[in-house]
Amino acid sequence: MEGLIEPIDRVAISLGPIRIYWYGVIIMTGAIIGLLIATKESERRSLPKDTFVDLVLFAVPIAIVFARAYYVIFKWKYYSAHPDEIFAIWEGGLAMHGVLLGTVLTFIVFSKIRDISFWKLVDILAPSLILGQAIGRWGNFINQEAHGGPVSREFLERLYLPDFIINQMYIEGTYYHPTFLYESVWNFCGFVFLMFLRKMNLRRGELFLTYIIYYSIGRFFIEGMRTDSLMLTEHLRIAQVMSIILILVAILITWYRRKKGYADIRYLDNAV
Template sequence: METTIEPIDRVAITLGPFQIYWYGAIIMSGALIGLWLAMRESERRFLPKDTFVDLVIFALPISILFARAYFVIFKWEYYSAHPNKIIAIWEGGLAMHGVLIGAVLTIIVFAKIRKISFWKLVDILAPSLILAQAIGRWGNFINQEAHGGPVPREFLENLYLPNFIINQMYIEGTYYHPTFLYESLWNFGGFIVLMSLRRANLRRGELFLTYIIYYSFGRFFIEGMRTDSLMLMEYLRMAQVISVVLIFVSSLTIWYRRKKGYSDIRYLDNGVIELRD
């Protein structure tokens, strides 16, 4: 007899003709918690409290746009046949590397306009970003996406997962690896690491670059377990390629900035003098 397990309803709230999906609500919750964290830290780092509110007003929609565009481009065979689905972000399909591209480009422009160090901004943001990612992965959980290959139920039970996670990993008659959970836990660990490194008073820019290296390292291995990867070629996963490139470029950037003296200012410095940034 086939097991019947009802998935969690993707709709969180229905208000008349309007529906709020768990996916969007979780993504926004992660963004708002990250914003609150950055606002608290910005005061300690001698920036106006509303700096990150102003930044997020631009960065959030631009990042979502880039995240969706990135996903759609690599799934163009499907979306060219279903153009009405291109804007259906509540169904999932926001690529994290697209988010990073959109966010970094926005911060570069914002930093130039406000005459604030780009590296100072992204160092403050780094823990917020990885925490938002950790929270946001639970949107994938609700949508039953970003999972790995099939596994027996006993495998999930041996991980001591609660039943609501095990049951949500039951999709069309098969249980799957909860890779969303692996990445969420990896990112929560990264949040703890980055918050600890704040007190270590790293050179400017190195907190953000450490975040990129840490996230990319975990993403490389977790991506190899997923069944829905965006592919660059038949056997080449785009996220793994980008992860390797980001680790290399970030490591090289740390070395180069130290060698040239561009990172002499440290994270906990008061920021009054912004030389050679």
């Protein structure tokens, strides 16, 4: 019976008072896989072997702080009344646009310290980043968040989804759109697309800018289906506004760098 469907336990491992949540496990799995891919590619691009390992030591914690701060700021009405929950990241609430902001700022500083092109670093990172996002969305699945509006079980079955996904989308007596899955699939396809573009020898920086445009297009439409969006106004979703801004900025940067001759070096060139 539908009323007896039990959600997946959010706790992956429990050792006495210590609890390790699936959300954290999945996020870290995506980060580690992304790191391995970026490290292997950085060696092919003639960068020191430990470049991305050093970067991740700074980028991951900074990205998490920015992701949480971004989320909390736009839900301050709630968190100001529940300050004890501000740091409860195992419950979810890490905004991807906060991750992007924290990551980009970290890479800018790191590139200047190491005297390595910022655009070379983010080009190498782009496929890893979108793959990490594809994996990370399954943390939302475990937490039963980032879902869309109500649907019928029959609708979900027509998508040929396995029972474990359908059952997890049954929340407090109602089935919901698995928008986490839509974005995960979109991002995984983006990973394949970016890996293909690597071989096309694009101008430096344009692999990362393509990622920004691709991700933002998918996020704009999928965000419109969600019921838990961060809202700028009553009818204006923050993520959709940010997606439009990022698409326009990425296009403008691409045009400007080409016009000024800043993008003459190609991705497969090994210049630092």
